[in-house]
Amino acid sequence: MQVPAPHRVAAVIVPPVLSFDVSIPLMVFHSVEHYEVRVCTARPGPTPTVGGPDIVVPDGLDAVAGADTVIAVGSGGEQAPAEVLDALRKAAAGGARIASLCTGAFVLAQAGLLDGLRATTHWGLTDALATRYPSVDVQPDPLFVEDGGVFTSAGAAAAIDLCLHLVRLDYGASAANAAARLAVVPPVRPGGQSQFIETPLPPERGTSLAPTRVWALEHLDRPLTLADLARHATTSVRTLTRRFHAETGLSPLQWLLHQRVDRARELLETTGLPMDQVAAQSGLGSADSLRKHLVDRVGLTPTAYRAAFDRSSSGA
Secondary structure (H helix, E strand, C coil), rough: CCCCEEEEEHHHHHHEEHHHHHHHHHHHHHHCCCCCEEEECCCCCEEECEEEEEEEEEEEEECCCCCCCEEEECCCCCCCCCHHHHHHHHHHHCCCEEEEEHHHHHHHHCCCCCCCECCCHHHHHHCCCCCCCCCCCCCCCEEEEEECCCCEHHHHHHHHHHHHHHHHHHHHHHHHHHHHHHCCCCCCCCCCCCCCCCCCCCCCCCCCHHHHHHHHCCCCCCCCHHHHHHHHHHCCHHHHHHHHHHHCCHHHHHHHHHHHHHHHHHHHHCCCCHHHHHHHHCCCHHHHHHHHHHHHHHHHHHHHHHHHHHCCCCCC
């Protein structure tokens, strides 16, 4: 069987940058065998990071040419070198998928690649992005945004969410979930979820609903109700709903639906089960319901999704 060509990712580092941000595309994409990742910058060699040791960036901007996905990382909102902006414009004009992590959105805005588009960045800098680039429709709340084929993310863990989303788009839920497990992060956090600007995660003193979410994942094939979840969490439905939103950014039923659709995607990718069985095992009820929710989420029917992402016989 012919081995598919690797999907080439170029992470363009624009100082000042956090070393954590540099590690994200390497951590996520290197864990999926289909990607080839290069880290590059305008001036290869030792590169300063914010609050940490210098890192060595091996490649120059020639790595951007021919890349399938180009990701701007860093800048801290400062002006990027002209050669970086030129490389990004050429990549976009050549059909590469363009993305940014955290303050990399400022780089895309400087290159004119966000004009007229919705975009986000770290919540602490969304006002600055909107003020400096009024042609950009800045969204302060989402974890990540896609508009016009350009992807931008908020800071820190939201950048991981975006990279996992790109893996999911390229190679399906199974590959993205495997990458998430290696990174020890949740496999699904929808881009529209809040950045939690005002609502920190609750302290881990036995009050987290994580055990209930794990229990729900183990029983997705059952018709779970709010009362079922509240009973498992030994709390009222009202308290469950409030705490669930504080911890996940979603209502319990919204979260359940996301998990059911993702379970259905994995079953479509990794098994040959008939559609009604996929629907039943994921808790979506019927083949018609499966079709509706999959089309709403990814724009593909179950049959088309299976044809695009089938892993059941490839060993991938």
